[in-house]
Amino acid sequence: MGAMKKTATRTETSPETGTDTDTTADTETAAGMRADADADMGRDAGTDAGSSTDAGARARTGRAERAARAGAAVSAGRLAGKTALVTGGSRGIGRGIAERLGRDGALVAVHYGTNEAAAKETVAAIERSGGSAFAIGAELGRPGDARALWSAFDAHADGLDILVNNAGIGTSRPFADTDEAEFDRLFAVNAKAPYFITQLALERLRDGGRIINISSGVSHAAVLPDIMTYAMTKGALDVFTRNLSKVLGPRGITVNAVAPGIVDTDVNAAWLRGEENREAREGAAAMSALGRVGTVEDIADVVAFLAAPDGRWVTGQWIDATGGSLA
Template identity: 70%
Template sequence: MGVLAGRTALVTGASRGIGRGIAERLARDGARVAVHYGRNEAAAKETVAAIEAVGGSAFALGVELGLPGDAQALWEAFDRHADGVDILVNNAGIGGARPLSEIEEEEYDKVFAVNVKAPFFIVRRGLDRLRDGGRVINISSGLSRTAAIPQQIAYAMTKGALDVFTRDLSKVLGHRGITVNSVAPGIIDTDNTAELLHGTQDGAAWAASISALGRVGTPADVADVVAFLASDAGRWVTGSWVDATGGSLT
């Protein structure tokens, strides 16, 4: 029996990258996992199939975030498969590398809608589904604490807002025994960073050089931190910002 046996998890943006790594790890620990995706149904089904292939339990939910009514639609889809959730991982997010002089209002509004507004209302609409003693884990970014990539200013701002949400939500939900934490990855080897890491040799070398551990992170590196916070072992950690950058901020 895994440490999360009998629990249900919802991971947003779980069809690929960090989200897929988290979904697979939580399932390996025994949780039944709702694999949310925005548009890539095929990738979500691949994640579900990978979980089931090793004896885990999962189901896919397709709802595009950043649109009016997205949180309600997500929970309505979830309700067709489960009657409550123990672990909520707000992982879905979009980024951008436009400098301040180029970003326009539409793009700014979109990144805040997906990265800040959606997690807020997913929690808000899910309060009666989130079981006492549960977990809320928000995937932040090392960029909320460093100006190392200033062209991602709007994206970094959204993660700073998400960290404040984490901090205050921990006090709002603490009386129910629910912990709330942010996990902040650094540069992780996913399809989102493929151009940087694999487009040129210099990109990969630079990314490895800024880590105190001398390598680029993997989705599993982040997923293991999330799994700790989701387990009983993480019961006394709440309201925290957990650095999962591999020492990139040192």
């Protein structure tokens, strides 16, 4: 349902967007900034140069110690030693998922289609939280896209444990206005690309691994019939999920689909945010049984559960993460 937006998105853009926030890290960073400010104020007031130097040194030491603690927490996370790939990880739900898996200890490959700068920002955010990540580019929906993606991945990592097929594009054209070019483009990016990315992943994906496909609530309910073609691509992804779980079960690999509803992201910002869009936001919130619009964290947490050891006995499932919008 995250495809409910006014214009189509780029390949690297998942149906939703946003970032996670580490409250502890933010608090500690603020403390470090105050220490730096105190040191600067001392110098400006003409205080002893040695005292200013000492204050600056203490601030730098404090930041180093906080970074070390964050790194230690990540290295002890439940995904420590695992490698994950998130397609469309430069923005949207993809970025939120990448950041969450990074905080849980995984080395994260952040895939992007065309927006390299956004991917590098996501990598930097993961690293600031003490995690490890790298960016890889491959524009999906083109011939050879899956091979190009894995060629870029192989230059950075040896083997895979978690694959999140998140990249997707949407449409705002109703059934009567959809032409063959748009139909083919939607299926190429949203259904064909994850199919062949996953096929080529199997020689890299270790036994006991995880495959998580980002679907949509619209694949199970005709709540937005004007985006029928998009819904059909997600329906294909759901069928792929169920059948692939049987194919890979003997290797202990779980395969599941997570279906977001309407999520507050920069893709949806044009009609969800701002005082002028209050009515649209209230209408979107009313669709959820919980009375609010979803957040990126809401979806990333579900994915994190499936990626972790806790999700070992769940496979072949379509998980409703719409906040009860389909209830």
